[in-house]
Amino acid sequence: MPHFIMDCSADVLNNHDEQHIIxxxxxxxxxTGLFDEGDIKVxxxxxxxxxxxxxxxSFIHIFAHIMQGRTIEQKADLSRQMVTMLTSLFPDTPNIAMNVSDFEKATYCNRAMV
Incomplete structure (x- = not known):
């Protein structure tokens, strides 16, 4: 975690390959400095x-799922930076957006925790 999941119309992959986008x-x-690099999943x-x-x-939408604890300002800045980058990478894609959802620390579990 965090998870960044990009949903998009297939045609946007004609502009850049998936590895470059990821x-x-x-x-x-x-x-952003909000995450440990080794934890970022795309x-x-x-x-x-x-x-x-x-x-x-054409559309691109990033769904970010992150552990709770960041401020609204930090999450808004993350969204702005991501949409800015995607807009420059895909200038002809009219619909580009992102939202951030928080995981609850109390209910999160992964393999290392069991």
């Missing part, structure tokens, strides 16, 4: 079938 998302997440889900505002229009 590395850029990882880089922005790491540069995935891409590309969709061929989708609608955006009842149109088939």
């Amino acid at each position: 590395k850029q998302i990882h880089l922005v997440a790491n540069q 995935r891409v889900n590309a969709y061929n079938t989708y609608l955006v505002g009842n149109k088939q229009e």
Whole structure:
């Protein structure tokens, strides 16, 4: 954790390969200083079938799932930095967004904890 999951229309992968995109998302997440680099996880889900505002229009949405404890300002800055990077990487993609969700520390469990 944290997890950065990019949902996108499949056509955006025509501009850059998935490895490049994943590395850029990882880089922005790491540069915020909010996470240990070795904990950052990034995935891409590309969709061929989708609608955006009842149109088939290119989109990118990053879902960030992070451990609670960051301020609203830190999370907002993370979103701004990520959307800024994606906008420069994909200038012709009209729909680019991100949201941040917190994990509850009390309910989180991973393999190392059992």
